[in-house]
Every structure is written in C-alpha cells, then in structure tokens.
Amino acid sequence: KNEVEQSPQNLTAQEGEFITINCSYSVGISALHWLQQHPGGGIVSLFMLSSGKKKHGRLIATINIQEKHSSLHITASHPRDSAVYICAVSTLGGSARQLTFGSGTQLTVLP
Amino acid sequence: DTGVSQDPRHKITKRGQNVTFRCDPISEHNRLYWYRQTLGQGPEFLTYFQNEAQLEKSRLLSDRFSAERPKGSFSTLEIQRTEQGDSAMYLCASSLTLREGPAISYEQYFGPGTRLTVT
Numbered sequence: 001k002n003e004v005e006q007s008p009q010n011l012t013a014q015e016g017e018f019i020t021i022n023c024s025y026s027v028g029i030s031a032l033h034w035l036q037q038h039p040g041g042g043i044v045s046l047f048m049l050s051s052g053k054k055k056h057g058r059l060i061a062t063i064n065i066q067e068k069h070s071s072l073h074i075t076a077s078h079p080r081d082s083a084v085y086i087c088a089v090s091t092l093g094g095s096a097r098q099l100t101f102g103s104g105t106q107l108t109v110l111p
Numbered sequence: 112d113t114g115v116s117q118d119p120r121h122k123i124t125k126r127g128q129n130v131t132f133r134c135d136p137i138s139e140h141n142r143l144y145w146y147r148q149t150l151g152q153g154p155e156f157l158t159y160f161q162n163e164a165q166l167e168k169s170r171l172l173s174d175r176f177s178a179e180r181p182k183g184s185f186s187t188l189e190i191q192r193t194e195q196g197d198s199a200m201y202l203c204a205s206s207l208t209l210r211e212g213p214a215i216s217y218e219q220y221f222g223p224g225t226r227l228t229v230t
Contacts, residue, residue, distance in 0.1 A: 004153075031216035041200050041224035043154075044113065048218050086153050090216040098144060098167070099219065101153030 003027050006087050006102035013109050019074040021105045023087030026068065030090045033099060034061050034072045037084040046072070046085075077109045113137075115222035117203050123228045124193055131189045132225045136205030143186050144219060145178055146202040147171065154202055160186060161208070193229045200224045 005024045013019050023032070034046040047054050047061040049070075054061050058077075063070040074081055084106050088099040114137040124130050136143050141162050146154035157176070158168045162183040172178075175193075180186040190197055204219040 033218075035221075041148075041202070041226065042113075043202065043204075043221035043224075045218050045220065048216065050216070088153070098156040098159055099146075099154075101155070103151070103153045 002102070003091075003100050004087055004089055004102040006105050008105060009103070010106045011108070013077050013107070015078055015109055015111050017077050017109075019077050019081075019107065019109075021072045021085050021087075021107070023070045023072070023102055024068060025070075025087075025089050027089065027100070028092040030092050032063055032070050033088040033090070034070075035086040035088060037086060037104065039083075043086070074107075079109045079111050082108050113220040113222070115203060115205055115220050117201075117222040117225050119225055120223060121226045121228075123230065126195060126229055127192055129189065129191045130193060130227065131187055132201055132227075134186045134188070134203030134205075134222055136185070136203070137207075137220055138184070140205035140207045140220070141183070142206045142208050142217075143180055144204045144206075145186070145188050146204065148200040148202060148224070149198075154200075157188075157201075190227075193227075195229045198227055198229045200226050 007022045031050045033048050035043050037043045058075045060073040084104040086104045087102040116135045118133045144159040145157040148154040156169050158178050160180040175191045178188045202224045203222040206217040206219045
C-alpha cells in the first residue's frame with residue numbers, strides 16, 4: 001500500500017463545476033503539499049499546510065490530521081485548470097524532508 | 112517560472128551511453144533535491160544536497176547514478192551505461208531551509224524537468 005493515496009485518478013468536469021480531489025496518507029507528517037503539474041512536466045506548488053484550511057483564489061485546501069486526509073477543491077472550474085494535481089507529504093522525523101508523492105489526479109475541464 | 116532551471120529539457124540517448132543533467136536552483140536556496148517521475152506516476156525521491164554535501168540517497172539511486180553539487184550552487188546528475196528503464200522525467204527542486212526540526216517543512220520549488228528517453 002502506498003503511503004499517499006489519491007482519488008480519483010482521473011476526473012472530467014464541465015466548466016463551472018465544483019471539483020474535489022482527495023488525498024489520504026498513512027504516515028506521520030510535518031506538512032502536506034498540493035502541487036499542479038501541466039503537460040511538459042513543470043510542477044508548481046499550490047499549497048503547503050499542516051492544519052486547517054487555506055484558500056487561494058478559486059482553490060481551497062483542507063486537512064484533517066486526525067483522519068490523515070486532505071482535500072483540494074476548485075470552485076467555478078475552468079478549462080485552464082486542466083492539469084495533474086499531486087498530493088505530497090513531508091514525513092515526520094529524519095533530516096531530508098524529501099516529499100513522498102501520490103500518483104496524481106488527471107483533471108480535464110471541458111468548455 | 113519558479114526560478115529553478117534544468118538543462119537539457121529533453122534528451123534522447125542510446126542504451127549504454129552516459130548522460131548528464133544540470134539543475135540551477137534558486138540562488139539563495141541551500142537544499143537541492145532530485146526526483147524521478149515515470150509516466151502516470153508521482154515523482155520519487157532520488158537524493159538531496161544541503162549546500163554541497165549529499166546527505167541522503169534513495170535505494171532507487173543505483174551505482175550507475177551519481178550526483179554532485181560542487182560549490183553548493185548548481186547540481187549535476189549523471190547516469191552511466193543508461194538502460195531503457197532509466198527513461199523518465201528527472202525533476203530538480205530547491206528550498207531554503209532556515210532551521211531544523213522534526214515538524215518543520217519548507218516549500219520546494221521545482222524545475223521544468225529533463226525528459227530522458229533511452230532507445
């Protein structure tokens with residue numbers, strides 16, 4: 001079982017729809033990251049959070065530490081939101097602080 | 112543009128050849144990470160540097176792989192005697208780590224990646 005699981009793997013939505021992507025993890029973490037990856041490979045960090053909720057524009061990220069679960073919400077989705085959304089965690093302890101990634105959710109928003 | 116650059120963006124090589132990739136992190140960042148991503152999967156950690164010191168290597172990093180960060184600025188990742196299984200996107204990320212602690216994390220800034228195809 002992977003330490004970070006995302007669902008769904010693929011998601012197709014109509015423009016304007018409210019979108020939710022879920023992430024569950026099985027290890028102790030110091031932070032959870034939501035990342036966006038466009039075709040061609042570049043990854044952009046959307047959120048880093050360790051508790052509660054963060055909002056940036058139409059994007060909202062929440063985390064429940066007790067349940068080891070996070071969600072990424074996109075309100076009023078737009079075709080330019082089409083990308084792969086990746087959940088990643090920084091695990092507790094150790095020194096590297098490398099990220100452990102989920103396998104990503106491919107989001108396609110249709111006009 | 113995150114400020115992290117990688118070169119080349121694409122590399123096609125024949126099996127058995129050596130390849131070298133370069134990463135230029137954000138200039139004041141002290142940590143530099145290398146990750147590998149295969150198609151349809153999330154990235155996987157390969158190795159990281161704190162300034163010029165390579166502090167951790169993943170089991171994914173076989174003896175054919177070597178990474179350096181000689182002056183604590185740019186880094187190179189070399190793969191010797193490439194195999195078809197090495198075909199992947201190689202991602203570099205950097206972060207500024209101000210203080211240590213088990214519950215402290217810092218945002219990582221990713222480069223655009225180098226896509227390697229081994230034929």
